[in-house]
Amino acid sequence: MGIYLPIAELSVNLFTLLAMGAAVGFLSGMFGVGGGFLITPLLILYNIPPAIAVGTGANQVIATSLSGALVHYKRRSIDFKLGGLLLVGGIAGSSLGAIVFSLLRRYGQLDLTISLLYVLFLGVIGGMMLIESVSSMRAAKSDQTVIPPATTMKPNLQTLIHRLPWKMRFEVSKLYISAIPVLVLGLFIGFLSAIMGVGGGFIMVPAMIYILKVPTNVVVGTSLFQIIFVSAYTTFIHATANHAVDVVLATCLMVGGVIGAQYGADVGQKLKGEQLRSLLGLLVLAVALRIAYGLFVTPDSIYTIATTGAS
Amino acid sequence: MSRIAAFVTLATLASSALLNAAQAQTKLPPETIQIGLSTDTISINSNFAGTALTIFGALDGADPLIQRQGRYDLVVVLEGPEVEQVVRRKARVFGMWVNTASASFDLAPLSYIAASTRDLKDITDKQSFSKLALGVNALKLDSNADKTAIAGEFADAFKKINGASGAYSESSGNVEFISQNLFRATLQLPASIPVGQHQARAYLFRNGTFIRESSAELAIVKSGTEQAIYRAAQDQSMWYGLASVAIAVVIGWLGNAVFRKG
Numbered sequence: 001m002g003i004y005l006p007i008a009e010l011s012v013n014l015f016t017l018l019a020m021g022a023a024v025g026f027l028s029g030m031f032g033v034g035g036g037f038l039i040t041p042l043l044i045l046y047n048i049p050p051a052i053a054v055g056t057g058a059n060q061v062i063a064t065s066l067s068g069a070l071v072h073y074k075r076r077s078i079d080f081k082l083g084g085l086l087l088v089g090g091i092a093g094s095s096l097g098a099i100v101f102s103l104l105r106r107y108g109q110l111d112l113t114i115s116l117l118y119v120l121f122l123g124v125i126g127g128m129m130l131i132e133s134v135s136s137m138r139a140a141k142s143d144q145t146v147i148p149p150a151t152t153m154k155p156n157l158q159t160l161i162h163r164l165p166w167k168m169r170f171e172v173s174k175l176y177i178s179a180i181p182v183l184v185l186g187l188f189i190g191f192l193s194a195i196m197g198v199g200g201g202f203i204m205v206p207a208m209i210y211i212l213k214v215p216t217n218v219v220v221g222t223s224l225f226q227i228i229f230v231s232a233y234t235t236f237i238h239a240t241a242n243h244a245v246d247v248v249l250a251t252c253l254m255v256g257g258v259i260g261a262q263y264g265a266d267v268g269q270k271l272k273g274e275q276l277r278s279l280l281g282l283l284v285l286a287v288a289l290r291i292a293y294g295l296f297v298t299p300d301s302i303y304t305i306a307t308t309g310a311s
Numbered sequence: 312m313s314r315i316a317a318f319v320t321l322a323t324l325a326s327s328a329l330l331n332a333a334q335a336q337t338k339l340p341p342e343t344i345q346i347g348l349s350t351d352t353i354s355i356n357s358n359f360a361g362t363a364l365t366i367f368g369a370l371d372g373a374d375p376l377i378q379r380q381g382r383y384d385l386v387v388v389l390e391g392p393e394v395e396q397v398v399r400r401k402a403r404v405f406g407m408w409v410n411t412a413s414a415s416f417d418l419a420p421l422s423y424i425a426a427s428t429r430d431l432k433d434i435t436d437k438q439s440f441s442k443l444a445l446g447v448n449a450l451k452l453d454s455n456a457d458k459t460a461i462a463g464e465f466a467d468a469f470k471k472i473n474g475a476s477g478a479y480s481e482s483s484g485n486v487e488f489i490s491q492n493l494f495r496a497t498l499q500l501p502a503s504i505p506v507g508q509h510q511a512r513a514y515l516f517r518n519g520t521f522i523r524e525s526s527a528e529l530a531i532v533k534s535g536t537e538q539a540i541y542r543a544a545q546d547q548s549m550w551y552g553l554a555s556v557a558i559a560v561v562i563g564w565l566g567n568a569v570f571r572k573g
Contacts, residue, residue, distance in 0.1 A: 007540075063563035067563045248540065258566030303398055
């Protein structure tokens with residue numbers, strides 16, 4: 001059954017969209033991730049214009065992060081004060097990202113930038129995940145004590161963070177740190193969120209653990225909590241400034257995603273942590289490689305036409 | 312009564328004689344054309360797969376001899392909305408294909424569909440088409456490129472891409488005279504016909520000389536829910552954005568509720 005996407009202005013198969021949403025929802029349920037970093041590249045590979053893939057990806061992330069954050073809210077594993085501060089940085093970063101997005105689109109470099117950012121971040125994160133999980137699987141096999149992943153940052157970065165002014169107390173996370181690194185991290189993730197159409201959990205979670213030293217039990221909930229609002233803001237900005245949110249597309253993906261997430265979570269509970277991380281690492285790397293391939297393969301035509309919007 | 316009638320007749324004769332004299336002086340050709348569309352709006356739905364648009368026209372004051380010899384030619388064009396467009400060219404940078412050069416064209420039509428009685432090259436010469444900016448090849452594109460050679464290259468690429476997508480097309484033999492002074496043009500609109508205000512124009516040629524043109528407006532709009540959503544996204548983008556967020560919140564919350572039960 002065909003369905004017409006009013007903003008992307010093309011006809012697609014409804015069941016393909018639902019299946020795509022379900023597959024990504026399954027994986028997000030299984031790995032506990034938002035899925036924006038999978039949905040946006042998938043949409044681009046499915047010939048949705050990259051700008052609309054990003055705007056719609058941000059829209060889809062609201063639903064998955066809200067669904068996940070509600071679970072953490074009941075478990076009381078959200079640090080609202082820390083999340084709120086990250087959010088302040090996130091809103092600023094997203095605004096900045098949306099301006100850069102418009103500029104890149106005007107100069108015809110948006111598609112390339114989106115692809116390069118995906119290759120860079122997915123490549124690095126996927127590679128690190130794979131290496132870390134394989135080495136911990138090996139360690140478990142040879143019956144050694146599992147060496148924790150490189151949790152220690154360069155000592156000078158840690159001392160720098162401790163020397164920064166404007167210290168604040170975060171009771172839930174049992175932290176007493178400067179507001180500056182929190183705001184900067186929020187800003188950075190918000191910026192990526194606007195350009196890549198992701199929630200940014202896959203960068204936020206490791207950064208909170210390794211840089212801010214947030215206890216692992218509140219990391220995911222707090223990250224999800226702030227992602228809801230940053231992605232809602234990003235969706236709003238992309239809808240108003242860039243007309244890049246396709247609500248029909250987003251709805252199909254979210255409906256599929258919600259269903260898929262239930263089954264994914266069941267499977268996720270049956271797999272071991274290392275297995276999960278190595279599978280996710282492989283998946284992330286595969287997406288990165290596919291996007292990289294698209295950058296190097298000779299296009300059908302070296303010329304493209306775009307309307308600049310001015311009439 | 313009869314005197315008045317005679318006077319009126321005389322006056323009419325005199326005025327038409329004057330008119331004829333005036334026409335002879337400025338050498339205005341006697342032929343006039345007028346085209347008409349059966350509708351001023353076409354609504355297309357989301358399953359639209361292209362259609363044939365028929366435009367009727369009248370040719371008045373035709374010379375029967377020239378008409379019999381088939382020396383009247385017509386070119387009918389449906390020109391889409393004009394917007395500023397950018398053509399970009401990719402080149403390899405470190406092995407990757409990157410947009411490295413561009414030229415923007417002010418007010419280039421989004422679509423250009425031409426039909427004619429015969430092949431354009433058989434109707435008149437290149438110079439005449441170029442003067443009228445008629446036909447895909449003669450279509451004038453004002454570019455911001457510094458050098459004319461580069462502008463030409465991008466303009467050619469622009470027409471080539473639009474030709475391949477069906478947005479720009481020319482076809483002959485589908486403008487026909489159905490009587491002495493009535494003609495019919497059939498234009499094939501592609502599925503991708505842009506929405507907006509279109510301009511239909513008919514150009515009349517006699518023995519290869521351009522005589523007159525006539526034009527009519529046609530609005531192409533999308534119908535149904537999809538169009539309503541599209542318009543909302545463009546005109547009410549703030550509410551549209553808020554609605555998009557609200558839908559996601561509802562689905563996310565529902566997802567959680569369903570998940571909790573399962």
